[in-house]
Amino acid sequence: MNELSFLGDTMRQLLSGVPLTVELTIISVSVGGALAIVLSVLRASFAPFASFVRFYVFALRGTPLLLQMFLIYYGLGQFDTVQHSVLWPFLRQPYWCAILALSLNTAAYGSEIIRGGLQSVPPGSIESARACGMSGLLLYRRVILPLALRQALPAYGSEVIAMVKSTSLASIVTLMEISGIAYAIISETYRALEVFLCAGLIYLVINFVLTRAIASLEVWLNPHLRSATS
């Protein structure tokens, strides 16, 4: 009974961290996703930016996210210009540092995934769009990106799931999301096994829901890949 009430209490405490975990995920996946689209389009269509984007991806994929978060949280404050800039009210808060690191990191992975999607767009579809008078942003918005993102979605789904787990690193810069709360409980109770199992269970449930949502999105976006019903 004592054991059960400990688990129940732990769960209750951990669940109070779910909103922050979800919030970190949603904001960084949205911001990072938008940035990923911009980066991949720049790389595909604007030659001068291609090497910049390649370097960005190389640097952000090649170093640990934890290190990137530390660099932003502890490192940026060393510069006077940063401390006196309009961004300081944001950058001195661990919340925004975590969001920034997570967003920049997922943008690098995301842009590679979307690049693959862009390469899979049938050249004939682009050519017929040009022949109809589309070009530039209209062409991207109506034909290229809808096709590329559909193609990229399964791989991007994995990236979103990876991001849910990556938010646990935000606990290292003091944020009390699920993992942060878990560490706090353990440091009071020394019951690592039970607490981490509870935390793991919560991540599993979140990602289960997410996986189903992404699968539904795939089905909904790809009626043309299903067999004809009529």
Place this chain on the structure above:
Amino acid sequence: MTPAIVIRDLHKSFGSLEVLKGVSLDAAEGEVISIIGASGSGKSTLLRCIPLLELPDSGEIIIGGETLRMRSRHGRSEPADTTQVNRIRGTLGFVFQSFNLWPHMTVLQNLIEAPIHVQKRPRAECIAEAEALLKKVGMAEKRNAYPSHLSGGQQQRAAIARALAMRPRALLFDEPTSSLDPELVGEVLQVIAGLVAEGRTMLIVTHEMSFAAEVSSRAIFLHAGRIEEEGHPKQVFGDPVTERCRAFVARHLNR
């Protein structure tokens, strides 16, 4: 009357390979010109140069009296005004060998896409017009189908309707039946013949010799990037002047 399409001294090379070596061509309103020639003769390249899907190295393209303005940059020719190019592309319905419908859109969405987003016409009007066009090409029942659920012939008829939805001044067909199963060729040719009967201006690159002979008002035989023979289809297909054209026609008519 202003000719619908004028091409003057068009040159185009791919690397060191010169595909068009100075081609000139006038298409009057309502004229149907079939362009024939062996593969590699430059006929598809010629057709694709008209809406600048390929950029000619030199020469002039005039659509409805309006010259497509080109400029030279880094030694290569490119459009001087992309707005002009996009507007003029809208007046030239291009039909591809491989249909090139947009796979993520239904047939109806394919038809109304450019009229709404490029030509900025009211949605309701575009839908009404698209439905009439689908009826005309016999695709009314497939309006909500996706291209992947259609046969090649159905896809090509939808693609023709998509070209017509732009209210084009002229239609350009690039081997419209070449990627179709033989039993599906007829339905597409029938639709094209119907458009000929409406008096539309058309350029047709094709290997369907007997069809070309039947519907066109003029035939052009291209060889190695030049117009080798040009004239009434009766003459070009029936009694060619040049030896090459004679051999080519004999080879293709007797299949």
